[in-house]
Amino acid sequence: MAKGLIKRTKLEIAKSPAGLEGPGFFASKLEDVIGLARANSLWPLPFATSCCGIEFMATMASNYDMARFGAERLSFSPRQADLLMVMGTIAKKMGPTLRQVYEQMAEPKWVLSVGACASSGGIFDTYSVLQGIDRIIPVDVYVPGCPPRPEQIIEGIMKIQELAKNESFRRRNSDEYKKMLTSYGIE
Amino acid sequence: MDKKELLELVHTKLKEKFHGSIESAELLYDFPVFVINKEHIHDALSFLKTDSELNFHFLTDLTGFQTPDEKHLGVIYHLHNMSKNFRIRVKTFFAMSNPEIPTAVDIWPAANWMERETYDFYGVKFNGHPNLKRILNVDEMDIYPMRKEYPLEDQSRDDKSDKMFGR
Numbered sequence: 001m002a003k004g005l006i007k008r009t010k011l012e013i014a015k016s017p018a019g020l021e022g023p024g025f026f027a028s029k030l031e032d033v034i035g036l037a038r039a040n041s042l043w044p045l046p047f048a049t050s051c052c053g054i055e056f057m058a059t060m061a062s063n064y065d066m067a068r069f070g071a072e073r074l075s076f077s078p079r080q081a082d083l084l085m086v087m088g089t090i091a092k093k094m095g096p097t098l099r100q101v102y103e104q105m106a107e108p109k110w111v112l113s114v115g116a117c118a119s120s121g122g123i124f125d126t127y128s129v130l131q132g133i134d135r136i137i138p139v140d141v142y143v144p145g146c147p148p149r150p151e152q153i154i155e156g157i158m159k160i161q162e163l164a165k166n167e168s169f170r171r172r173n174s175d176e177y178k179k180m181l182t183s184y185g186i187e
Numbered sequence: 188m189d190k191k192e193l194l195e196l197v198h199t200k201l202k203e204k205f206h207g208s209i210e211s212a213e214l215l216y217d218f219p220v221f222v223i224n225k226e227h228i229h230d231a232l233s234f235l236k237t238d239s240e241l242n243f244h245f246l247t248d249l250t251g252f253q254t255p256d257e258k259h260l261g262v263i264y265h266l267h268n269m270s271k272n273f274r275i276r277v278k279t280f281f282a283m284s285n286p287e288i289p290t291a292v293d294i295w296p297a298a299n300w301m302e303r304e305t306y307d308f309y310g311v312k313f314n315g316h317p318n319l320k321r322i323l324n325v326d327e328m329d330i331y332p333m334r335k336e337y338p339l340e341d342q343s344r345d346d347k348s349d350k351m352f353g354r
Binding site: 131 | 325330
């Protein structure tokens with residue numbers, strides 16, 4: 001191969017959290033370290049029901065490569081997933097299934113609603129389609145678009161990473177969080 | 188045998204057995220269409236299948252419809268004899284107030300799911316159906332969505348008021 005054809009990519013390593021550093025040791029808050037680990041090793045569960053799912057496939061494939069965000073390990077079991085990615089139209093009949101999948105996921109869990117249909121029902125304002133998944137499960141990040149481009153889905157993933165990184169250790173035990181789940185009728 | 192001859196043949200055979208109950212028999216869009224009244228629809232369908240010459244052994248489709256005046260419902264049967272390539276349509280109409288009709292499951296088992304779908308969307312009660320419940324929509328639904336008296340849109344949305352669209 002001719003010289004000059006190989007481009008050197010500058011690798012960026014996740015920044016370490018703020019802490020006290022010295023020769024041979026590094027002290028920081030456990031919360032920050034765990035947040036860093038969670039944010040960079042999200043296991044997504046793809047719940048792809050229609051065209052947004054195709055965009056998701058492009059997002060996972062080599063051109064856009066979601067593996068760069070530590071999210072290459074798709075979990076097809078909700079019990080081992082951290083991030084529920086809902087992509088596509090959710091019919092009312094699919095609602096209980098989606099809810100069951102959400103309930104089976106272990107804490108901490110995040111939900112990314114990809115595309116107009118999952119977020120609001122989209123163009124399907126009709127008797128058979130759920131008008132937004134936030135009517136049955138809580139959603140952390142919405143990605144608009146019909147369908148959104150892979151860059152937009154990646155942006156959504158990065159927002160989820162921010163949430164995971166900065167989430168308080170006790171948030172999932174808080175009364176506020178429990179109240180929010182109760183308002184959806186979960187637990 | 189062309190369509191016109193088929194129409195004549197089926198019409199003659201039906202007339203022999205169900206004289207008063209054939210409301211019309213005509214060629215619509217190059218296709219023989221029979222309208223048979225509700226009281227004799229089951230016997231007529233059964234005859235169309237069992238008659239040795241006609242032998243409509245295949246039920247291509249069964250669905251419902253509502254007339255534009257919103258006073259009548261109907262059921263339409265598409266019948267096919269594959270070996271002779273005979274194809275006809277059979278329709279029957281009945282009032283919205285009494286949407287009941289005998290099932291065709293005992294004639295063609297294939298009618299089972301199609302009748303459930305027709306019940307699901309039009310509320311036609313098929314008497315004698317072995318398992319008449321909704322097939323596509325959620326069980327909790329309390330409307331028959333393809334009927335014109337029910338709105339198409341989801342009624343739980345609150346962001347589509349006329350105000351938002353300047354109406």
